[in-house]
Amino acid sequence: xxxxxxxxxLRSDGPAKERSLWQEAWRRFKKNRMAMAGLYxxxxxxxxxxxxxAVDVATNGDFYNRNVIKQSLRLRLQKPSLRHPFGxxxxxxxxxxxxxxxxxxxxFMGTLAILFSSLVGGALGAVAGYYGKALDNVLMRFxxxxxxxxxxxxxxxxxxxxxTSLTNVLIAIGxxxxxxxxxxxxxxxxxxxxxxxxxxxxxxxxxxxxxxxxYIVPNSLAPTIVQVTLGIAGAILSIAGLSFLGLGIQxxxxxxxxxxxxxxxxxxxxxxxxxxxxxxxxxxxxALNLMGDGLRDALDPRLKN
Numbered sequence: 001x002x003x004x005x006x007x008x009x010l011r012s013d014g015p016a017k018e019r020s021l022w023q024e025a026w027r028r029f030k031k032n033r034m035a036m037a038g039l040y041x042x043x044x045x046x047x048x049x050x051x052x053x054a055v056d057v058a059t060n061g062d063f064y065n066r067n068v069i070k071q072s073l074r075l076r077l078q079k080p081s082l083r084h085p086f087g088x089x090x091x092x093x094x095x096x097x098x099x100x101x102x103x104x105x106x107x108f109m110g111t112l113a114i115l116f117s118s119l120v121g122g123a124l125g126a127v128a129g130y131y132g133k134a135l136d137n138v139l140m141r142f143x144x145x146x147x148x149x150x151x152x153x154x155x156x157x158x159x160x161x162x163x164t165s166l167t168n169v170l171i172a173i174g175x176x177x178x179x180x181x182x183x184x185x186x187x188x189x190x191x192x193x194x195x196x197x198x199x200x201x202x203x204x205x206x207x208x209x210x211x212x213x214x215y216i217v218p219n220s221l222a223p224t225i226v227q228v229t230l231g232i233a234g235a236i237l238s239i240a241g242l243s244f245l246g247l248g249i250q251x252x253x254x255x256x257x258x259x260x261x262x263x264x265x266x267x268x269x270x271x272x273x274x275x276x277x278x279x280x281x282x283x284x285x286x287a288l289n290l291m292g293d294g295l296r297d298a299l300d301p302r303l304k305n
Contacts, residue, residue: 028298035294038287042107045284049103067094068101069252077270087272090262095276098254102277105255107284109170110235116174118228121181122217128182129189130212140186143179151176155238159247169248173235184227188220195219222299226292233288240281256281 029035056063072092080087086095128139146154158172192198193216201211240257242248249255251262256277263273 025295025298029294032294032297034290035298038290038294041283041287042291045103045107048100049107052097052100053104064101067097068254069093077266077273079270080272086276087270089259089273090266090270095273098259099256099276099280102254102256102259102280105249105253106236106239106257106281107232109166109239110173110232113170113173113235113239114177114228114231116170117177117231118181118224120174121178121183122185122224124178125182125185125187126189126212126217126220129186130193130208130216136186139182143182146176146179147183151234152238152241155242156245156247159242164247164250166249169239169242172242173238176238177231177235180231181224181227184223185217185220188223189216192216192219226296226299229288229292229295233285233292236281236284236288 052063070093072088075088075092076090078084078088078092084094084096086099089095089098124139124143128136149157154176155169155172158175159168162168162171189212198211198215201215206215239248239255240260243255243257244261246261249258251258259277260274260281263270263277267274
């Protein structure tokens with residue numbers, strides 16, 4: 001604005017409100033279009049799964065019995081159409097509804113397994129990083145042993161020993177990813193525990209439990225959150241792999257890996273029943289990895305500007 005030949009800068013009545021760390025991270029995350037696309041896709045899957053569950057509850061399970069698992073061999077292997085956008089599978093079941101219903105097993109089971117891994121592995125990593133010395137050596141050498149075994153192979157061994165059930169699959173995937181979170185949290189704790197505010201907490205008489213879980217862990221969350229997002233993608237792939245091998249969720253329950261395994265026999269005659277579950281797994285993992293990359297950039301203070 002100009003007045004009497006002089007430039008006058010308009011100012012607000014008070015100082016600009018400072019953003020918190022998480023508000024600033026969210027602002028940077030929103031600028032990443034690929035990360036937001038991944039977030040929107042995951043939100044769509046969550047909403048679709050919640051909607052199908054709500055409809056099934058409202059119909060007392062009739063929706064699941066009539067539309068998801070009911071067979072119609074007369075219509076088997078029909079190609080995609082307006083009535084059935086994803087076509088029908090080898091038993092004449094609607095692929096779209098089975099894909100939506102299978103979201104709860106692939107996405108939510110992966111999330112639950114990784115939450116278990118992050119809690120157990122995070123606690124072990126925080127304790128090892130804070131106390132160090134002999135305790136750190138014992139815990140980290142045990143984590144090294146688990147890391148030496150491929151996560152998929154370890155999950156197969158656990159499921160084979162415990163049996164094929166939903167709970168056992170969750171335990172197998174959760175245990176397989178514990179070392180990853182233990183290592184991640186330990187590295188963060190080693191950096192944070194030397195900060196001045198930790199010394200201040202010790203000086204006022206805070207016990208070790210309070211220092212670890214009230215001061216150190218909250219300040220070590222950024223890399224853990226990124227690892228959770230990437231871990232869910234890996235867990236979904238592991239769950240699909242177990243189901244593909246027949247060690248995961250059993251038919252007729254619709255799970256993407258099991259659907260892919262059952263459809264491989266018909267890959268030449270009905271391409272859609274193999275392509276669609278595979279695309280569902282691929283796009284979900286891609287969306288989660290895009291979110292993970294976006295979170296990593298948003299939570300990195302070196303990229304603040």
